[in-house]
Amino acid sequence: MDKRYFSEEHELFRESLKSFLKKEVVPHVDKWEKDGVIERFIWKKFGDMGYFGLTYPSQYGGLELDLFYTVIFLEELQKINSVGFAAAMWAHMYLAMTHLNKEGDERIKQEYLASSISGEKIGCLCISEPFGGSDVSGMRTNAVKEGDYYILNGSKTFITNGVYSDYLVVAAKTSPELGNKGISMLLVDRETLGVSATKLDKLGWRASDTGEIAFDNVKVPVANLLGEEDKGFSYIMQHFSLERLIMAINAHARAEYALDYAINYMSERTAFGKKINEFQALRHKMVERTAEMEMCKEYNYSVTYKLSRGEYVVKEATMSKLLSTKMADEVIYDCLQMLGGYGFMEEYPMARLLRDSRCGPIGGGTSEILKEILSKIIIDKKTYKPAVEV
Structure with a gap:
């Protein structure tokens, strides 16, 4: 336990969460992975335990806990070997909410x-x-105000919880002539006429429902505008730091899980008359990968600490995601290799973990986009400022 960041209360929370996940989630994971549907009962159980409210205000049922409880929540979710399930939980909890x-x-x-x-x-x-991906400012979805409603038209894709969610937080252009300064955030009920969703078939994250969503003349009450009109881009940018940090923490946690599993396997597997953890080439590979994971983990904790103190960490969080997701892919690739033929078998965790991890450098801003953002900060000396909170 790192006492700079985690107290005894944090560790008690970790142990409690571990036992909850083992009892309530793990027995169902393979079914959810196979069906591509997370059953509703588990969402209510997470709610009952207070997990969705960790950082949120008490007047709405939240617990107002510090950000390191979120770190623990994310880390332990990565260790049940369903990154898709984990994504569904944190996309609800930290993207929409x-x-x-x-x-x-x-x-x-x-x-x-x-x-x-x-x-x-x-x-x-x-x-x-569908036509934009990481290019937020190039979005085509638009909302035209008519009386007490916005008329919403357009489409979105790669949306986690996009099929089975009850509401959608939608970015749309309300003043297209202003470019990225004309985007607004709207709250849309799933049952609103004109909202439709198609489930996407993915390489990994198979437990989560990822959707392509169409809006066909959807009437959204003006009262469902989030914040101020045309301020959406700055809200999105402000919250991206948290999303990137979340994906970085996820990455170091699944890499740690893979290393623990592989190192334990190597201590039990025998080849040529000795345990495979005695072969120098394999030992050194695991040491290198562990060092890389620990470096990312330590940096991610440092960025979490800065964010928890209210610092604007767009540069640091972008670096966290860029390096941690790359590291996780490389770690898991090598850990799978340590299992030999068993690494390639679905009954062992590495095959799913390898597929799931591959989304890390893509989702929440591709590594290529992150490098360009960092280029503007580091080389062009551009500064990003937080949006004024509403």
């Missing part, structure tokens, strides 16, 4: 944030588009 909490008015918080914390409502965040 963050916008409700930061930009939603009191009615929205009472009606949607509280029921999201309790696990009764599931949310998703809709930013990426």
Whole structure:
């Protein structure tokens, strides 16, 4: 336990969460992976345990705990060997709910944030588009105000919880002539006429429902505007730091899980009359990969600490995601190799872990986009400023 970041209360929470996941989630994971559907009962159980409310205000059912409880939550979710299940949980909890909490008015918080914390409502965040991907400013989805409604048209894709969620937090252009300065965030109920979703078939993250969503003349009440009109891009950018840090923490946690599993396997597997953890080439490979994982983990904790103190960490969080997701892919690749033929078998965890991890350098901003953002900060000396919180 690193006492700079984690107290005894944190560690008690970790142990409690581990036992909850082992009892309530692990027995169902293979079914959810196979079916591509996470059953609703588990969302309510997470809500009942307070997990969705870790960092949220108490007046809506939250626990107002520090960000290192979130670190523990993310780390342990990576170690049940279903990154898709983990993604469904954190996409609800930190992508959709963050916008409700930061930009939603009191009615929205009472009606949607509280029921999201309790696990009764599931949310998703809709930013990426079929023609845009990481190019947020190039989005085509638009919302035209007519009286008390916005008329929403367009499509979104690669949306985690995009099929089975109850509400959608949607980025749309309300003033297209302003480019990225004309984007607004709208809260859309799933049952609204004109909303449709198609489930996507993915390489990994198979337990989670990833959808392509279409909006066909959807009437969204003006009252469902989140924050101010045309301020959406700055809200998105502000919250991206948290998303990138989450994906970095996920990466170091699944790499750690893979290393623990592989090193334990190597201590039991015999070849040529000795345990394979006695072969120097294999020992050194595991040492190198462990060092890389520990370096990323330590840096991610440092960035979490800065973010928890209110620092604007767009540079650091971008670096965290860029390096940690690359590291995790390389670690898991080598850990699978240590298992030989068994690494390639679905009954062992590495095959699924390898597939699941591959989304790390893609989702939440591709590594290529992150490098360009960092180039602007490091080489062009560009500074990014936080949006004024509503």
